Amino acid sequence: NAGVTQTPKFRVLKTGQSMTLLCAQDMNHEYMYWYRQDPGMGLRLIHYSVGEGTTAKGEVPDGYNVSRLKKQNFLLGLESAAPSQTSVYFCASSGQGWEKLFFGSGTQLSVL
């Protein structure tokens, strides 16, 4: 039972480069989320999706885009990476009612 799987686990980018983080869940969950976590801080919501084909902005959406073409996948894109986007990124999913979230193991991203 894989749960929520994130790829890659680590990535180093140069300023201005682009990349896509992939999140996959096998629990048939409707809701999916991307959070970022910075040292000593909690999780801040970047974007989320309430179902296939839908996306919505969270607290800190600037500089990121997302897509939910398939129910099981949620992609997070950085169009032009900046050092301020150095962070640990977590994907999560939940069923109806957006209650108990299941998290992936995270992606450590460094932007130089």
Added chain:
Amino acid sequence: GESVGLHLPTLSVQEGDNSIINCAYSNSASDYFIWYKQESGKGPQFIIDIRSNMDKRQGQRVTVLLNKTVKHLSLQIAATQPGDSAVYFCAERQWDTGRRALTFGSGTRLQVQP
């Protein structure tokens, strides 16, 4: 929870003692609360949740208490073990923000001394 920037509040306890981790929330529209445990290098893991129509809920070695009058949530861990060392986050479901996502506090680090 209150943001504390780069420095997480830390609770240090002796192995075998009980631990109490506190969380303040500000949104009276929140109706559901949840505690997560995050070990170093891992994603947050669910511990226990509680709805706003309850004051207390117990799990295995953990108890969550909710005081809606003062908007306070606490997590009690009985007979704390070294494996309990982690960062603990509270999160709430806020219906009035328009965002269908949990809002997380900044976390508390629990250190268990052997």
